[in-house]
Amino acid sequence: MKKILVIDDSSLFRTFMKTQLEEYGFEVIEGINGLDGLTKMRNQLPDLIIMEYYLSRKGALELLKAKKMNPNTKGIPVVIACNDINREKIVSVANYNVKKFLAKPIKIDLLLQTVSETLNVKIAVDDTPCSLDAHLNDKILFIEIAKGFNREKISLLKYKIAELLKLHKIASPRILILLTDITYRDEDQSKLETLLQSISETVTSHDNIKILTVSEKIREVLSGNLYYRDIEVVKSLEKAIDGLLGKRGLEEMTAEKSNVHESLLSSAVDDNANSTVHLNFQDESRLGGDFASGEKKYRIAAVDDDIIVQALIRKTFDGYDWPVTTFGDGRDFLKDFHADDFDLIFLDLMMPDVNGFAVLKFLKENDVEIPVIVLSALSRKESVMKALDFGIKSYMIKPLKPEGLIAKTKEILTAMF
Template structure:
């Protein structure tokens, strides 16, 4: 049996590695002190050492530690992999001279991480390759989990540890959890993965069933939860206004505008860091045309309408989408846009709310009269709770609060286009 020695890893990181190595029938030993790890290496002679470097470890100490390993003829032959904070390239290159095969910057992309370990151990790790975007972020006492494209068992397993890491970091005592899966068309085939998702969330003793809400249009998800006593209290809803109202009314720590911004967007910078990365190295935010074609999405065939009275916003968004070869039409008011939309079908409309003359809300009402309601992204400075809820309740897919980087909206659009192509 292969054996691995893990040095100085945090409790959460250690727990994750223990479970993963156990699945692969690999024996793992943990030791918390770097200096004590050297005699352990010599006596144990593991097939691999994983060294977790902390921000408190200074360079002089690390170099002395690595020199001691290199000086021993037995320990020096053991492959080393290191994880740690961002370092300068010259420092990482120096580590390589002391036998460190790979250096993984935290948060770690674990598909690449285990692929490297598998190469060293000559063991193929079983990894679920189902396309999946899973983002997790926190605002006040509410944790948002957004899942798109599919349910990947590797990411669902990682979620348990990421939640623990986040709750420990933020000091939450009774967190509320919102799981957003409106882009997933789930059936009985996904039953085991839905159970894995919920079990990993509820594994944290601070998360109570009554504080978990799922936003999903899947009738199967509701039927599965209603049929499992252990999930009693978890609510599955399809009405975004119901979720937003209940969360805003019950949250004393989150400002409405901040809460809505984080409800719509992905990770915010305050949640960056830690050891666990929910995105894999194979994930891409904005695929190239060849990658999109492989997913069944041809940007040359997608038509985007951008409606905004701000010429700067129009130019920025249009150039961003056109750079990825999307067809883009721009409109500086709702009246001109509504005339065009009767003659041309758009795959996505990016719409401002606060416009002179015909407002974004009025434009939305007119769009609902069309035989086929288009996909709408709201991009506006309007931050009143009533306007946001009304927009989403009227069928808008996403609500972005200005200003945002144009790439954020582009990435959400690409993600949306890819998701149905996989069904």
């Protein structure tokens, strides 16, 4: 059995890695910081080390130098995960048997591919096309799955939920599961049960969970399930929100209420598009660290033709003294674009001239890794679902609130996945 040492200050990340990799037959050893990782590396001699670049007690470079000096550990391959990969970091570890850098947020399929290639073992990954996103909008935790059920992506969900609830300090969430553009197969039953199990663990009662779908097959499967048949399945967004928030709940959530549920239920996604997963992990050791202290000035681009939205974003981040550059449309943004100019982009999809989709296409074709948060009205759900295939990190529903912008930015900029 191959042994993998995972060194990271975040217990949530280590727990995920242990659970995920053990499913594929690996023995996983946890290092809670750089010093602990070095000790376990020397004592247990793993076949592979997966480590965060920023570690407490002993930094990555110090650990790698100590590893190289020991003839027993010198040859162990290393994979490094890091939020901000640059040439300087890559060059600094070039002589320490580092096989690969994985950019955070990490893509689970790339992680498993890297482990497979490095250890020369085969890992059978579920390749079911699937777009999955979990986000908190005001008072409701939305969990959206499109195309199909993917085992690896569903297994990540409970960690994302834990991250969001901790970040927003929510003890008992109200959860809406949207299965509005999904193909259900008989072999998906176990995946659906895993999904519901992860969600049910976070609520005090199934009354706080609603499922929005038009699939009679999903409704039939759930009605026959002893554990989950009391979860209400609805076809109308208005009914789901009413059930979770009470009457007028939907009116409080969005200013654009016309044809909302029709837009959600008619979401059209290209079946041949590359699937992406939009799930984050929180690095507990640095949560609220340089983000709140002002040690780093994150540079933000706000691309929206609404000057009120531009002003709101600019004012929101004035308190952090972060520079916000505003653009009226995609053409203005792309005219003198340089990838090093920004750390985060807020992007409206519906703009005159060059819209948000053209911007997303440009960023994807040029391998630009800047996190993008899409701004959208709830009634434009179809557009949001299409945007997911461009690898956006998350999206926010208009109208926007300053506290929501801060929470979402914190979530994205401190993400591990």
